[in-house]
Amino acid sequence: MTPFGQRLADALGRRGPLCVGIDPHPGLLTAWGLGDDVDGLARFSELCVEAFGDTVAVVKPQVAFFEAYGSAGLAVLERTIADLGEAGALVLADAKRGDIGSTMDAYARTWLSDGSALRSDAVTVSPYLGFGSLAPALDLAAGTGRGVFVLAATSNPEGAQFQRARLDDGRTVAQVVVDECAARNSVARTDGAAQLGSVGVVVGATLTEAPDLSDLHGPILMPGVGAQGGTADDVRRLAGDHLRAVVPNVSRDVLRAGPSVADLRAAVARTLDGFAFLMN
Numbered sequence: 001m002t003p004f005g006q007r008l009a010d011a012l013g014r015r016g017p018l019c020v021g022i023d024p025h026p027g028l029l030t031a032w033g034l035g036d037d038v039d040g041l042a043r044f045s046e047l048c049v050e051a052f053g054d055t056v057a058v059v060k061p062q063v064a065f066f067e068a069y070g071s072a073g074l075a076v077l078e079r080t081i082a083d084l085g086e087a088g089a090l091v092l093a094d095a096k097r098g099d100i101g102s103t104m105d106a107y108a109r110t111w112l113s114d115g116s117a118l119r120s121d122a123v124t125v126s127p128y129l130g131f132g133s134l135a136p137a138l139d140l141a142a143g144t145g146r147g148v149f150v151l152a153a154t155s156n157p158e159g160a161q162f163q164r165a166r167l168d169d170g171r172t173v174a175q176v177v178v179d180e181c182a183a184r185n186s187v188a189r190t191d192g193a194a195q196l197g198s199v200g201v202v203v204g205a206t207l208t209e210a211p212d213l214s215d216l217h218g219p220i221l222m223p224g225v226g227a228q229g230g231t232a233d234d235v236r237r238l239a240g241d242h243l244r245a246v247v248p249n250v251s252r253d254v255l256r257a258g259p260s261v262a263d264l265r266a267a268v269a270r271t272l273d274g275f276a277f278l279m280n
């Protein structure tokens with residue numbers, strides 16, 4: 001399969017620089033006139049697929065909201081991932097996995113192997129057990145043409161406690177994560193692969209300052225726009241010279257426009273207008 005970074009660059013070029021989250025909060029289910037149950041979850045997801053599948057570059061189902069309904073919720077997630085892919089969107093499973101390497105291998109197979117019912121184009125992972133513990137996911141993604149987004153500097157205020165801590169060499173933990181991802185992408189580039197690597201980082205749109213992203217050569221997911229207070233201007237400021245690698249994520253701010261598919265699509269179009277500068 002074409003490497004994820006290349007497929008992503010292509011999708012952003014065709015559909016515009018946006019990742020929309022499918023975050024079925026119980027409050028949103030109620031606001032959409034749906035039950036806080038598996039049927040409500042399934043209908044919510046169907047409407048999202050209809051609204052975003054054929055227009056948005058990347059759609060990011062938040063796995064937690066599906067897991068909350070047990071195995072039936074996971075079955076909805078399987079269907080949603082498959083339907084989004086069929087409609088032409090890239091699917092980023094927001095699972096934020098991270099564990100010792102041998103267990104990480106099982107997580108990697110779940111989200112990144114060709115044979116899995118939950119296979120997605122990319123998955124979010126947490127480097128808290130050490131960057132090296134992510135190797136099974138990074139290796140499998142490279143082998144199957146999929147992508148990995150590693151949490152570097154997250155959008156929540158608590159994130160700074162660890163992520164801004166400094167190592168002996170003076171770099172912040174967030175910077176080390178970015179640098180490790182950059183090293184992975186540079187290996188791919190010497191193999192003659194895509195301009196945009198397949199190992200991305202997550203940098204919150206709510207931050208005052210981003211880590212140095214100059215050598216990353218990979219995608220930068222920026223969640224925190226809208227409901228968490230981040231704005232398009234914040235994205236512009238944090239993106240610096242890396243406009244073409246940035247993918248802002250918006251979940252609640254778009255989802256609040258539902259349940260009408262037309263209204264959801266209009267919310268996407270409005271949001272994309274605000275990010276037109278990312279295409280220059």
Ligand SMILES: O=C(O)c1cc(=O)[nH]c(=O)n1[C@@H]1O[C@H](COP(=O)(O)O)[C@@H](O)[C@H]1O
Nearest residue numbers: 062124154155204223224227228250251252
């Ligand atoms: O990995 C993520 O997507 C993520 C990282 C981060 O630093 N902050 C963050 O908000 N997210 C996710 O992005 C989504 C943001 O949702 P809204 O605040 O509703 O736009 C949620 O699904 C979060 O779990």
